[in-house]
Amino acid sequence: MVTSCDHQKLMAQQPNILFIFSDDAGYADFGFHGSHDFKTPNLDALAASGVKFTQAYVSAAVCGPSRAGLLTGKYQQKFGFEENNVKGYMSNSSALLGHDMGLPVDQVTMADYLKELGYKTALFGKWHMGHADRYHPTKRxxxxxxxxxxxxxxYWEMSEAEMQKKAEAKLEKGFGHFKEPEKYLTDELADATIEFIERNKKQPFFAYLSFNAVHTPMEARKDDLEKVPAHLTGRRRTLAAMTIGMDRAIGRVLDKVKELGLSDNTLIVFTNDNGGPSDTNHSSNAPLSGTKxxxxxxxxxVPFLMSWAGKLKANSSYNxxxxxLDLLxxxxxxxxxxxxxxxxxDGVDLMPFAKGESQGKPHETLFWKKENRGAIRHNEWKLIRFPDRPAELYNIEEDISEINDLASEKPELVRELYKKLFDWELTLDRPLWQLKRLYEGKAAVRMDNHRKPKIKK
Incomplete structure (x- = not known):
């Protein structure tokens, strides 16, 4: 039993946690990853203040499943969240229809755990874990x-017609209180985060700043467009301006943490939800092949930074x-x-690795799956399985751009990795929803509303 004295002692030792998440950003589109065209001085300073993780992965190549894995610390396919919960998909259960697709209510989130530990918790920005009321952040x-x-x-105020058409996009404060932004949304989300930090500076807080920047629609402030190098044009120019705006907003939040004297007691993490989509927002993932x-x-x-003044070594990298999945x-x-x-x-605590206290690897093996497509990374080797052509095999440590397919040269290794991937897939649940054109009429018997919420005390 925890006494009130023990609880006060624990609270005094607990660091604040500021988690900053961008949306659809390109791997190469940051100064700390070598970009000369995209200006990110505040994120560059954050990178210099702590640890840059050079081989950070998401658990899915699209945002919905990626966020479900992040929030639970588990491969999201274990509880059926394999596909994006967006239009074009259908439920595999008659109990789940249309907008009512979301993070199953029995899955415990990082916010649930931190709240139980005494943290004040808040989410600012994009949720995408279900539009229905039962999935609402204040219930998670x-x-x-x-x-x-x-x-x-x-990023700007939506019209009544737009809100009628896309109710899940309305800006909401708390539960059911809708009011459109008065300024550029990236700035407004930073304002709300700053205000939350100021109100909770004397107690441990968890602030999840979940930008929709730099996801489409391509909308930037005029003054930010004027700061973009002249040789960038079209969507690439707008993307650079949106990145400038996001970096400025992040800088304001980080400045508030410093101003309040909270730097030594605040763990700060920045990362992105999936690879950049080169078609829709013209992001760049160089030198990596592929896109969202x-x-x-x-x-x-994805880019991944972790900073904690006095706890993590500045200007360091973890390779x-x-x-x-390790964030929870x-x-x-x-x-x-x-x-x-x-x-x-499925995730592990990264602090021993970030501090240099553990010489082992956080993960020897990582997995990905969407429909019939799958991938496995085992040490330096990565196998990609396709439904319509032979698998590809790459040595990622030697071939980061995945140019030299070695599958035909190493058939035994291909078979070994295929088996590991298949064995992992046997531990997964059936997807709760899938593409309508592929699965019309093939409803699963499992029903999401049969699940019971539970949290480990």
């Missing part, structure tokens, strides 16, 4: 919410593979929780 561990339930929206929605490195490898166990552990009591976690 977040004390406060200011954002939108869907996957994308305008495929299993080449450009679809699943072994990690996953955004990392946050819960630094918050004073015991992740060994959480069943089914």
């Amino acid at each position: 561990g977040f004390d406060e919410f200011y954002g939108f339930r869907g996957g994308a929206r305008s 929605a495929n299993h080449l490195e450009g679809g699943i490898r 072994n593979p990690i996953s955004t 166990p990392t946050f819960v552990t630094v918050g004073g929780g015991d992740v060994s009591e959480i069943e089914g976690l």
Whole structure:
């Protein structure tokens, strides 16, 4: 039993956690990854203040499943969240229809765990874990919410007609209180995060700043467009301006943390939800091949920064593979929780690796799956399985751009990795929804509303 004295002692030791998440950003489109065209001075400074993870992966190449894995610390296919919960998909259960697709209510989120540990929790921005009321952030561990339930929206005030057409995109404060932004949304989300930090500076807080930047629609402030190098044109120019705006907003939040004297007691993480889509927002993932929605490195490898003044070495890099699945166990552990009591976690606590205390690898093997497509990374080797052509095999340590397919030269290794991938797939659940054109009429018997919420005390 925890006494009030013990609880006060724990709270005094708990760091604040500021988690900043961008949307659809290209791997190469940051100064700290070598870009000369995209100006990100605040994120560059964050990178210089801590650890840059050079082989960070998401658990899916699209945002919905990627976020479901991140929030639970588990491969999202274990609970059926394999596809994006967007139009064009159908439920595999008569109980799940249309907008009522979301993170199953029995899945415990990082916010649930941190709230139980005494944190004040808040989400600012994109949710995309279900439009229906039962999936709402304030019912999934977040004390406060200011954002939108869907996957994308305008950066400016939407018209009544637009809101009628796309209700999940309406800007919402708390539960059911809708009011459109008065300024550019990236700035408004930063304002709300700053205000939350100011109100909670004397207690441990978890702020999840989930930008919709730089996802479409391509909308930037005019003054930011004027800062973009003249040789960039079209969507690439707008993307650069949107990135400038996001970096400025992040800088304002980081400045507030410093101003309030919270730097030594705040763990800060920045990453992105999936690879950049080169078609829709013209992002660049160089030197990686591939883009959002495929299993080449450009679809699943993301920028990842971690900073904690006095705890993590400045200007350092960590070069072994990690996953955004690792965020939940990392946050819960630094918050004073015991992740060994959480069943089914696939992520690990990154702090021993970030601090140089552990010389092992966080992950020897990582997996990806969407429909019949799949991938496995085992040490330096990566196998990509396709439904319509032979598998491809790459040595990622030697061939980051996945140019030299070695599958025909190493058939035994291909078979070994195929088996590992297949064995993992046997542990997964049936997808809760899939593309309508592929699965019309093939409803699964499992029903999401049969699930019971539970949290490990």
